[in-house]
Amino acid sequence: MDPSAPSDSSADASASSSSSAVEDLAPGMAAMSLQDRFELLRGIGEECIQEDELMNLLQKKPVPICYDGFEPSGRMHIAQIMGRNDSDELTAAQIFYPCMQCADIFFLKADICQLGMDQRKVNVLAREYCTDIKRKNKPIILSHHMLPGFKEGQEKMSKSDPSSAIFMEDDEARVNLKIKQAFCPPNVVDGNPCLEYIKYIVFPWFEMFEVVRKEANGGNKTFTNMDELTDDYKTGALHPADVKPALAKAINQILQPIRDHFNNNSEAKILLDTVKKYRVTN
Structure with missing residues (x-):
C-alpha cells in the first residue's frame, strides 16, 4: 500500500480536521506577513531543509499541516534506533x-515535519522516499535543538535515567539536587548542560538570568543576553558555583505553577500518581 495515498476514510477525516484547523488559524495568519510567518516557523528549528521550500510553501499555503512529534512514553527513541552501526544486528x-x-x-499529509535533531534521519528518509516515487512536494524538515543530559557526555536527556533531566513534576529539592550534581566544567561553554538550560529555557522565559553572590565573589549580576553570560563564564568571572543556584531558582520558578496544579487538583494528582507507577523501558 502506498502511504502517500491514504484510504478514503482516513483522507476524509484528515480533510475535515485540516479544514477545521484552517478556519481556526486563518484570522491570525491573515494578520501576519509572509516574512513574519516564515521567521516564526524558521525560529523553531536549529536546522531547516530547505528554507526556499518553506518560503514557497507559505506563499501557496498560508496554513500548512505540520507534523509535531511528541512521545509521552518511556519507549525507545528513534535516535536510539537509527544511531547504530551498520554492523549491528537489528531486530x-x-x-x-x-x-x-x-x-x-x-498519512497525515504533513507539509512540515517539526521534530528534534535526533529524528533528522527518519525525516530525511521521508524526503528520499519522495524522490523514489517522483513526488514533487517533499516534507520540509524543521529540526529543533535537543537539550543534553546533566551527566558528562550525555547528548540528550534520558527518561530511563531520572537524574539526567528535569521532569515537569520534580519538586524543588529534587531540582536543586539534580542541578547541583550536574556536569558544569569551569570556563567551558561547549557541551555544558547548565548553560544550555539557561540559553534555551531561562532566557526565553525571563529574558534575563539573575546571579546572587557575595561581594567578594563579584556581587549580584543580572545578565540580559547569553553572549554576556558566556563571556563571563569563559574568563572565570562567572563560576559554576554562581550558575547552579541561580539556574535552580529559575527552573523552580517556572515549575511552581505546575506543582501547584497537581497538588491542588485531586484528579490531576491521581493521574500523576498513576503515571509514576508505569515502568520506563529502553
Whole structure:
C-alpha cells in the first residue's frame, strides 16, 4: 500500500480536521506577513531543509499541516534506533519503527515535519522516499535543538535515567539536587548542560538570568543576553558555583505553577500518581 495515498476514510477525516484547523488559524495568519510567518516557523528549528521550500510553501499555503512529534512514553527513541552501526544486528521492531514513523508523515499529509535533531534521519528518509516515487512536494524538515543530559557526555536527556533531566513534576529539592550534581566544567561553554538550560529555557522565559553572590565573589549580576553570560563564564568571572543556584531558582520558578496544579487538583494528582507507577523501558 502506498502511504502517500491514504484510504478514503482516513483522507476524509484528515480533510475535515485540516479544514477545521484552517478556519481556526486563518484570522491570525491573515494578520501576519509572509516574512513574519516564515521567521516564526524558521525560529523553531536549529536546522531547516530547505528554507526556499518553506518560503514557497507559505506563499501557496498560508496554513500548512505540520507534523509535531511528541512521545509521552518511556519507549525507545528513534535516535536510539537509527544511531547504530551498520554492523549491528537489528531486530524487526528496530527496522519497522522508523518506517512506521515515516509513513505517518504521508498519512497525515504533513507539509512540515517539526521534530528534534535526533529524528533528522527518519525525516530525511521521508524526503528520499519522495524522490523514489517522483513526488514533487517533499516534507520540509524543521529540526529543533535537543537539550543534553546533566551527566558528562550525555547528548540528550534520558527518561530511563531520572537524574539526567528535569521532569515537569520534580519538586524543588529534587531540582536543586539534580542541578547541583550536574556536569558544569569551569570556563567551558561547549557541551555544558547548565548553560544550555539557561540559553534555551531561562532566557526565553525571563529574558534575563539573575546571579546572587557575595561581594567578594563579584556581587549580584543580572545578565540580559547569553553572549554576556558566556563571556563571563569563559574568563572565570562567572563560576559554576554562581550558575547552579541561580539556574535552580529559575527552573523552580517556572515549575511552581505546575506543582501547584497537581497538588491542588485531586484528579490531576491521581493521574500523576498513576503515571509514576508505569515502568520506563529502553
